[in-house]
Amino acid sequence: xxxxxTPNFNLPDSHxxxxxxxxxxxKTLHKLLKMRPDEVIEEVKKSGLxxxxxxxxxxxxxxxFVPKDPxxxxxxxxxxxxxxxxxxxxxxxxxxxxHRLIEGSVMCAYAIGAAVGYIYIRGEFDxxxxxxxxxxxxxxxxxxxxxxxxGSPFSFDLYTHQGAGAxxxxxETALLNSIEGKRGEPRIKPPFPAxxxxxxxxxxxxxxxTLSALPYxxxxxxxxxxxxxxxxxxxxxxxxxxxxxxxxxxxxxxxGYPLRKFLDEYAGGLMEGKILxxxxxxGSSVPVLTAQEVEEVNLDYESLQEHGSMxxxxxxxxxxxxxxxxxxxxxxxxxxxxxxxxxCSPCREGTAxxxxxxxxxxKGQGTPEDLDLLIDISNGMAGQTICVLSDALAMPVKSFLxxxxxxxxxxxxxxxxxxxxxxxxxxxxxxxxxxxxLWSPRFQSL
Amino acid sequence: MVEITVDGxxxxxxxxxxxxxxxxxxxxxxxxxxxxxxxxxxGNCRMCLVEIEKVPKLQVACNTTVRDGMVFYTNNDRxxxxxxxxxxxxxxxxxxxxxxxxxAGECKLQEFYMQYDLRESRFxxxxxxxxxxxxxxxxxxxxxxxxxxxxxxxxxxREIAKSDELCVSERGSRNKLTTYPGKALENAYSTNVVDxxxxxALTSKDFxxxxxxxxxxxxxxxxxxxxxxxxxxxxxxxxxxxxLVPRTNEEVNQCWMCDEGRDxxxxxxxxxxxxxxxxxxxxxxxxxxxxxxxxxxxxxxSGIAGIDGKSIVGIGSAxxxxxxxxxxxxFLEITFKSKNLLYHKNESDHPTHDNFLICAxxxxxTNGIEALDFVKINTNKKFxxxxxxxxxxxxxxxxxxxxxxxxxxxxxxxxxxxxxxPDFVIPTTTFAESTGTFMNIQxxxxxxxxxxxxxxxxRSAWEFFSxxxxxxGKENPIYHSAxxxxxxxxxxxxxxxxxxxxxLGETGKVCP
Numbered sequence: 001x002x003x004x005x006t007p008n009f010n011l012p013d014s015h016x017x018x019x020x021x022x023x024x025x026x027k028t029l030h031k032l033l034k035m036r037p038d039e040v041i042e043e044v045k046k047s048g049l050x051x052x053x054x055x056x057x058x059x060x061x062x063x064x065f066v067p068k069d070p071x072x073x074x075x076x077x078x079x080x081x082x083x084x085x086x087x088x089x090x091x092x093x094x095x096x097x098x099h100r101l102i103e104g105s106v107m108c109a110y111a112i113g114a115a116v117g118y119i120y121i122r123g124e125f126d127x128x129x130x131x132x133x134x135x136x137x138x139x140x141x142x143x144x145x146x147x148x149x150x151g152s153p154f155s156f157d158l159y160t161h162q163g164a165g166a167x168x169x170x171x172e173t174a175l176l177n178s179i180e181g182k183r184g185e186p187r188i189k190p191p192f193p194a195x196x197x198x199x200x201x202x203x204x205x206x207x208x209x210t211l212s213a214l215p216y217x218x219x220x221x222x223x224x225x226x227x228x229x230x231x232x233x234x235x236x237x238x239x240x241x242x243x244x245x246x247x248x249x250x251x252x253x254x255x256g257y258p259l260r261k262f263l264d265e266y267a268g269g270l271m272e273g274k275i276l277x278x279x280x281x282x283g284s285s286v287p288v289l290t291a292q293e294v295e296e297v298n299l300d301y302e303s304l305q306e307h308g309s310m311x312x313x314x315x316x317x318x319x320x321x322x323x324x325x326x327x328x329x330x331x332x333x334x335x336x337x338x339x340x341x342x343x344c345s346p347c348r349e350g351t352a353x354x355x356x357x358x359x360x361x362x363k364g365q366g367t368p369e370d371l372d373l374l375i376d377i378s379n380g381m382a383g384q385t386i387c388v389l390s391d392a393l394a395m396p397v398k399s400f401l402x403x404x405x406x407x408x409x410x411x412x413x414x415x416x417x418x419x420x421x422x423x424x425x426x427x428x429x430x431x432x433x434x435x436x437x438l439w440s441p442r443f444q445s446l
Numbered sequence: 447m448v449e450i451t452v453d454g455x456x457x458x459x460x461x462x463x464x465x466x467x468x469x470x471x472x473x474x475x476x477x478x479x480x481x482x483x484x485x486x487x488x489g490n491c492r493m494c495l496v497e498i499e500k501v502p503k504l505q506v507a508c509n510t511t512v513r514d515g516m517v518f519y520t521n522n523d524r525x526x527x528x529x530x531x532x533x534x535x536x537x538x539x540x541x542x543x544x545x546x547x548x549x550a551g552e553c554k555l556q557e558f559y560m561q562y563d564l565r566e567s568r569f570x571x572x573x574x575x576x577x578x579x580x581x582x583x584x585x586x587x588x589x590x591x592x593x594x595x596x597x598x599x600x601x602x603x604r605e606i607a608k609s610d611e612l613c614v615s616e617r618g619s620r621n622k623l624t625t626y627p628g629k630a631l632e633n634a635y636s637t638n639v640v641d642x643x644x645x646x647a648l649t650s651k652d653f654x655x656x657x658x659x660x661x662x663x664x665x666x667x668x669x670x671x672x673x674x675x676x677x678x679x680x681x682x683x684x685x686x687x688x689x690l691v692p693r694t695n696e697e698v699n700q701c702w703m704c705d706e707g708r709d710x711x712x713x714x715x716x717x718x719x720x721x722x723x724x725x726x727x728x729x730x731x732x733x734x735x736x737x738x739x740x741x742x743x744x745x746x747x748s749g750i751a752g753i754d755g756k757s758i759v760g761i762g763s764a765x766x767x768x769x770x771x772x773x774x775x776x777f778l779e780i781t782f783k784s785k786n787l788l789y790h791k792n793e794s795d796h797p798t799h800d801n802f803l804i805c806a807x808x809x810x811x812t813n814g815i816e817a818l819d820f821v822k823i824n825t826n827k828k829f830x831x832x833x834x835x836x837x838x839x840x841x842x843x844x845x846x847x848x849x850x851x852x853x854x855x856x857x858x859x860x861x862x863x864x865x866x867x868p869d870f871v872i873p874t875t876t877f878a879e880s881t882g883t884f885m886n887i888q889x890x891x892x893x894x895x896x897x898x899x900x901x902x903x904x905r906s907a908w909e910f911f912s913x914x915x916x917x918x919g920k921e922n923p924i925y926h927s928a929x930x931x932x933x934x935x936x937x938x939x940x941x942x943x944x945x946x947x948x949x950l951g952e953t954g955k956v957c958p
């Protein structure tokens with residue numbers, strides 16, 4: 001299969017400029033600079049490329065919202081704040097092929113008329129940060145960035161900006177606030193960033209993976225890209241697989257690939273003795289799939305939507321049948337309540353409330369009414385806030401309760417968690433704090 | 447103008463307004479916490495969610511601008527349910543300590559809960575605890591557990607006071623309101639955050655625990671603190687003032703007032719208010735009744751040899767109302783044919799002022815008294831008899847007090863060092879006990895109304911002069927109301943043309 005994003009992943013020193021250039025890197029910039037910006041936008045639109053950060057919005061369409069001749073500057077922001085639990089595909093791109101991202105960024109900046117771009121990179125990403133910094137220096141030295149790129153009138157400066165540990169700063173408008181030095185809170189929309197974004201100027205925010213697909217699209221043309229995948233989900237996508245599979249890791253597959261086949265062929269199937277219970281296909285915020293659904297679904301936007309889930313970021317979490325779903329959801333609720341920025345009442349209060357209930361449920365202290373209440377709280381959160389963080393917890397809660405209600409009921413009727421070995425053997429529950437659980441070996445084996 | 451449909455009612459509204467304002471124009475109300483018409487839109491409380499036709503998700507009314515043909519619902523089942531949910535969320539960690547909360551009775555959380563929710567909480571977990579009795583600055587105390595994080599106060603300090611002392615720190619349900627490190631909430635307008643706080647999180651150190659708000663009676667008035675003339679409400683009970691709060695007048699103070707102005711009620715309640723007229727009997731300062739003092743004043747004046755209009759002077763005050771100053775002027779004019787009209791004002795070397803509300807002129811009526819043809823005091827000229835409104839500046843006192851053979855009649859509010867020396871001291875009213883008008887820095891004539899009954903025998907200057915006139919038997923006008931005084935002012939002074947108390951309304955009128 002032709003790879004678009006990862007062809008260099010297995011080459012030694014793939015992160016360096018000589019290797020990238022040897023494989024044809026930056027050559028397409030000559031072609032780009034001969035095109036008109038609106039031709040570039042048109043080409044990207046035709047390719048069908050959709051944002052790979054999770055929302056799946058048409059990339060070319062997003063660019064076309066930027067005003068053509070605004071009075072001030074325009075900006076490109078590269079969203080490298082990959083923080084969704086289960087997702088680590090941008091990290092691979094940043095570590096293994098940073099020049100592909102830089103070349104893609106130049107292409108986007110050229111198309112939207114941005115003279116300055118910022119790579120907002122997750123604070124915990126140390127190696128990726130050092131790699132992208134080194135790559136930027138190399139690119140500047142060779143004239144792929146900076147003034148008059150490759151002798152053309154087009155100039156573009158690209159900077160890095162390190163995050164400080166907040167998941168919410170991966171939300172595009174919180175990201176803008178963070179770059180501006182403000183509190184990392186999503187902005188209320190409208191205005192949308194394409195009209196009033198970074199420092200109030202028209203801004204495009206694109207995910208690392210989205211931008212990394214551009215060199216291929218410009219080089220081979222929109223048709224070549226669109227011929228991969230399905231008619232509505234074109235091209236390839238990275239999936240980062242974690243959980244008890246034989247080969248966890250990051251894999252590039254054409255969209256539309258059957259999930260079961262992907263798990264078997266790429267991830268090597270489940271570890272010996274493990275039985276598949278569920279898969280969260282697109283990062284922790286998307287609705288969970290049962291083992292049965294895993295057999296039926298394909299990895300593309302439409303098929304996952306038909307099965308009530310989402311492609312999301314492609315962060316795939318495989319859950320074996322000996323793992324407690326109540327506990328899994330409790331971990332998710334802890335994460336989202338910890339990471340809510342707290343400005344909207346439903347999210348600030350709802351995520352924390354859900355976490356408190358789930359903590360109790362997991363200990364076996366729940367009541368049947370709690371299950372209805374969890375659904376009701378989720379309904380009050382979903383779609384009623386500035387950003388989608390509250391949806392990101394509401395969706396898992398509703399899907400876990402819809403598909404694995406028996407496990408919740410079991411906790412209630414037993415009065416303890418049937419998955420807790422310590423409880424079963426000693427008869428005395430020894431509860432760990434959720435922080436300990438998050439880093440417990442059991443979670444890591446997940 | 448655009449045509450919209452609010453809850454089935456068609457209405458034409460100005461272009462560019464948001465749905466909260468549009469609903470208001472349609473006679474409805476969309477409940478909200480974080481939205482404030484003078485602050486930027488935060489959209490965080492989610493209380494103002496409405497359903498707009500052809501828009502799948504509910505939208506916040508505060509951040510949605512009207513479009514022609516827009517149809518929206520502020521009260522259908524979906525909106526009602528969303529509101530209940532938001533209220534339940536906001537109340538999840540609220541301490542519900544209404545019985546000891548100062549905001550009770552004027553709390554939007556109480557009001558909206560009663561109106562839009564009235565359901566029992568389903569929250570069975572333990573509430574989260576946050577800092578209480580946080581000293582934010584010299585005037586404001588924070589109870590973080592009551593705070594609903596609407597950020598009105600943060601935006602006020604950033605956008606209106608421009609001092610940017612407050613921020614939200616932490617994240618999620620651990621969020622808390624705080625001052626930036628090393629800063630205190632001490633801008634000149636800080637108490638406004640108490641007014642705009644929709645709940646009991648921010649309370650005024652001056653007002654808290656003094657009186658339950660449902661006892662308070664409200665009187666519309668004008669702040670006497672400076673020439674701005676901020677429109678205020680006097681909140682009083684039991685003939686005591688408990689607080690002054692700003693009243694909306696877009697042309698003068700919008701809906702704000704300064705902290706200095708909020709303190710102007712304190713002298714009104716001082717222990718040393720003059721309660722009865724004072725005079726001298728055999729060299730001893732003695733208390734008299736109003737009826738006793740009048741003939742004594744008459745005798746004292748006629749005892750001066752050769753007294754005429756030239757040797758008598760009226761010293762008005764830029765602190766006093768137009769009505770009081772005018773009554774003085776009229777009394778001298780008719781009784782003594784005197785045209786000697788001076789005025790004094792409160793002045794300090796370094797008055798606080800800014801380019802927002804606070805004026806360097808700390809007198810509410812400088813423009814007013816000048817319009818009545820009083821001229822600024824000049825103590826070089828010698829007079830034999832003085833009628834003085836209010837306490838004079840110190841150097842003027844020294845000069846006049848040193849003069850031999852003179853009669854000084856002073857109308858004062860407080861029994862202090864400055865009111866010990868005149869021959870006669872008549873107790874008079876403060877702004878909080880008077881009816882009358884001030885002319886502010888924009889030449890806007892604004893009306894004050896009495897909130898309190900004045901102490902003892904104190905009364906308005908115009909009442910005193912009307913009374914005194916009867917002892918001189920001239921055809922002095924005898925006024926029975928401040929309004930009658932005002933009518934005469936209007937007749938005599940061109941700039942007031944056409945004004946009446948009624949036409950001044952609640953927000954006053956600008957004179958040419």
